[in-house]
Amino acid sequence: MNRFIVRRxxxxxxxxxxxxxxxxxxxxxxxxxxxAARLAxxxxxxxxxxxxxxxxxxxxxxxxxxxHTMGKIFTGSVISYTQQINVVDQIRRxxxxxxxxxxxxxxxxxxFGILVGLLSSLRPGRLLDRTLGFLALTSISSPVFVxxxxxxxxxxxxxxxxxxGGYVPLTDNPLHWVEHLLLPxxxxxxxxxxxxxxxxRGNVLDAKHEDYVxxxxxxxxxxxxxxxxxxxxxxxxxxxxxWGLDFAGVIGGGAILIESIxxxxxxxxxxAESIQVLDVPPIMVIVMYTxxxxxxxxxxxxxxxxxxxxxxxxxx
Amino acid sequence: xxTQELLPSALGPxxxxxxxxxxxxxxxxxxxxxxxxxxxxxxxxxxxxVVCCICAPLYARYVAHTGPLDNHISEQVxxxxxxxxxxxxxxxxxxxxxHARFLLGADxxxxxxxxxxxxxxRNSLIVGFSATAITMIVAVLIALFAGYYRxxxxxxxxxxxxxxxxxxxxxxxxxxxxxxxxxxxxxxxLQLSGGSLYIPALIIGFVNIPYVAKPIRGQVIALRxxxxxxxxxxxxxxxxxxxxxxxxxxxxxxxxxxVPLMIANSILLEAGxxxxxxxxxxxxxxxxxMISDGVKLITSSPDLVLAPGLMLVLTVLCINIFGEGMxxxxxxxxxxxxxxx
Numbered sequence: 129m130n131r132f133i134v135r136r137x138x139x140x141x142x143x144x145x146x147x148x149x150x151x152x153x154x155x156x157x158x159x160x161x162x163x164a165a166r167l168a169x170x171x172x173x174x175x176x177x178x179x180x181x182x183x184x185x186x187x188x189x190x191x192x193x194x195x196h197t198m199g200k201i202f203t204g205s206v207i208s209y210t211q212q213i214n215v216v217d218q219i220r221r222x223x224x225x226x227x228x229x230x231x232x233x234x235x236x237x238x239x240f241g242i243l244v245g246l247l248s249s250l251r252p253g254r255l256l257d258r259t260l261g262f263l264a265l266t267s268i269s270s271p272v273f274v275x276x277x278x279x280x281x282x283x284x285x286x287x288x289x290x291x292x293g294g295y296v297p298l299t300d301n302p303l304h305w306v307e308h309l310l311l312p313x314x315x316x317x318x319x320x321x322x323x324x325x326x327x328x329r330g331n332v333l334d335a336k337h338e339d340y341v342x343x344x345x346x347x348x349x350x351x352x353x354x355x356x357x358x359x360x361x362x363x364x365x366x367x368x369x370x371w372g373l374d375f376a377g378v379i380g381g382g383a384i385l386i387e388s389i390x391x392x393x394x395x396x397x398x399x400a401e402s403i404q405v406l407d408v409p410p411i412m413v414i415v416m417y418t419x420x421x422x423x424x425x426x427x428x429x430x431x432x433x434x435x436x437x438x439x440x441x442x443x444x
Numbered sequence: 445x446x447t448q449e450l451l452p453s454a455l456g457p458x459x460x461x462x463x464x465x466x467x468x469x470x471x472x473x474x475x476x477x478x479x480x481x482x483x484x485x486x487x488x489x490x491x492x493x494v495v496c497c498i499c500a501p502l503y504a505r506y507v508a509h510t511g512p513l514d515n516h517i518s519e520q521v522x523x524x525x526x527x528x529x530x531x532x533x534x535x536x537x538x539x540x541x542x543h544a545r546f547l548l549g550a551d552x553x554x555x556x557x558x559x560x561x562x563x564x565x566r567n568s569l570i571v572g573f574s575a576t577a578i579t580m581i582v583a584v585l586i587a588l589f590a591g592y593y594r595x596x597x598x599x600x601x602x603x604x605x606x607x608x609x610x611x612x613x614x615x616x617x618x619x620x621x622x623x624x625x626x627x628x629x630x631x632x633x634l635q636l637s638g639g640s641l642y643i644p645a646l647i648i649g650f651v652n653i654p655y656v657a658k659p660i661r662g663q664v665i666a667l668r669x670x671x672x673x674x675x676x677x678x679x680x681x682x683x684x685x686x687x688x689x690x691x692x693x694x695x696x697x698x699x700x701x702x703v704p705l706m707i708a709n710s711i712l713l714e715a716g717x718x719x720x721x722x723x724x725x726x727x728x729x730x731x732x733x734m735i736s737d738g739v740k741l742i743t744s745s746p747d748l749v750l751a752p753g754l755m756l757v758l759t760v761l762c763i764n765i766f767g768e769g770m771x772x773x774x775x776x777x778x779x780x781x782x783x784x785x
Contacts, residue, residue, distance in 0.1 A: 269760035382612035
């Protein structure tokens with residue numbers, strides 16, 4: 129087991145290194161043209177462009193630029209192009225809203241995803257299963273920003289039951305915190321609920337035909353006990369793995385669309401706003417930070433998986 | 445029953461022995477799919493959407509008499525005998541007129557929403573289909589090489605997939621989209637300007653690769669241990685030949701199942717990217733850009749979000765329902781899933 133953990137950690141470290149290189153390349157190599165010229169604006173003289181290139185280090189070899197950028201990210205001193213403010217501070221400021229969004233939505237989509245999946249797997253092919261299946265597919269097929277903006281229209285603009293966006297810290301007023309996050313939580317959760325319920329339904333129906341379930345039933349266990357102790361326990365492991373990754377994605381600012389629609393001022397919205405003005409450093413740092421979270425989470429999940437499911441060989 | 449009766453000699457003239465014809469898995473799948481009314485209906489509906497979008501220029505020319513990019517911001521239109529501004533003085537566009545002109549209203553630039561929706565659908569579908577084509581071709585090739593050769597080839601390719609997979613799709617798409625929108629691409633013979641439709645297609649196709657390559661690679665690894673692959677190897681077939689003629693055909697049902705899923709995902713991702721300004725570039729319409737424009741006016745004209753939004757959801761839902769029907773039809777385990785116990 130320990131050897132497995134060490135190897136998995138080593139693998140994760142390699143991927144992290146590659147992620148940082150890849151992210152750097154996206155922004156330094158792919159864009160056509162000179163970054164200094166872009167930064168200087170349309171009316172800049174060649175001397176100005178050269179000065180900018182020197183001060184931002186664009187004239188140095190690419191690997192030096194890479195190491196330089198990494199150094200700046202680790203020491204937390206990345207400066208944005210447009211506002212010239214510290215990117216890491218800005219991300220830190222957005223984290224409470226993003227974490228609030230992720231925790232609430234993650235809880236809702238996990239609970240309801242499992243609930244809906246279980247309900248539809250009880251009697252496959254019957255009316256309840258078909259209805260839930262159709263609803264699940266509809267929610268998977270709906271982009272979150274359509275769900276979000278329609279919900280905003282009906283609950284905030286038409287009826288003003290709920291506020292139309294913004295974020296109130298939990299420590300300021302817990303009631304307002306919930307009020308402001310309710311719509312974002314639900315809008316973000318709906319597609320996940322649809323997807324998780326379909327995955328769980330498939331897992332449960334597959335597990336029902338496994339030998340160990342037949343064995344349990346043959347022993348004379350009640351069907352409830354078979355379902356909870358044997359079928360569900362094994363069907364939930366992949367769901368938890370999925371959840372871990374999606375949760376890490378949302379914490380990392382992956383809920384960029386929902387955050388912008390509900391004006392939560394989190395990490396994702398910071399990314400979205402930087403995109404509008406083509407401000408590269410914040411996007412680069414956020415993308416890197418998210419990827420790091422996901423890679424670490426994936427490694428943790430793999431280790432937990434091996435721990436929970438003894439059928440997985442640790443040497444594979 | 446006497447076994448003698450089954451022998452050919454026992455048959456009378458003109459009678460034939462009942463022969464059990466082996467049915468191919470695809471014919472079986474089609475047979476199962478034919479009984480799945482929901483999936484068929486969804487497929488037909490999707491085809492309808494595709495045909496409508498292909499006919500966008502006809503509608504624009506002969507019914508609406510305006511193009512997808514034509515502004516009518518300062519014009520008036522007659523609705524029920526009244527002259528009305530296309531866009532009112534305070535900037536609120538006209539709602540659905542249910543007439544040939546401005547059937548679904550106008551947007552803030554006075555452009556016909558119905559016309560834009562058809563052209564936008566065409567763009568969304570083009571991006572969805574081309575992205576899926578890119579994903580499938582590259583992912584299957586990667587999966588074949590990684591799964592068949594194993595060793596260092598596998599390690600390198602899997603690490604690359606892990607890297608792409610580490611980013612949430614929308615974030616990676618936005619990152620690459622932003623950096624490409626700055627100046628387009630010019631890699632050797634590939635020249636695309638920043639506003640080209642194929643840039644979002646390329647990005648989405650790239651971002652989706654690991655989601656296809658990972659499961660297929662697993663299957664290749666299982667297949668390469670099979671006897672028929674050993675047999676081909678003994679016949680001195682080259683690696684490439686084994687991959688293409690022995691392994692690839694056995695992947696076909698997985699590929700067929702993944703295609704509709706990827707088309708649906710690609711269309712959704714395109715909408716998300718366009719919403720953030722990193723996908724289809726304005727003034728070119730797509731469902732995502734239309735929703736993005738409409739959100740700014742949602743308090744006064746919610747139909748600007750609802751019309752393209754419903755169209756998008758309907759289209760993706762049809763693809764998903766049809767895709768699920770296809771999966772059930774191709775998956776041998778699905779039979780017992782449907783039957784109750």
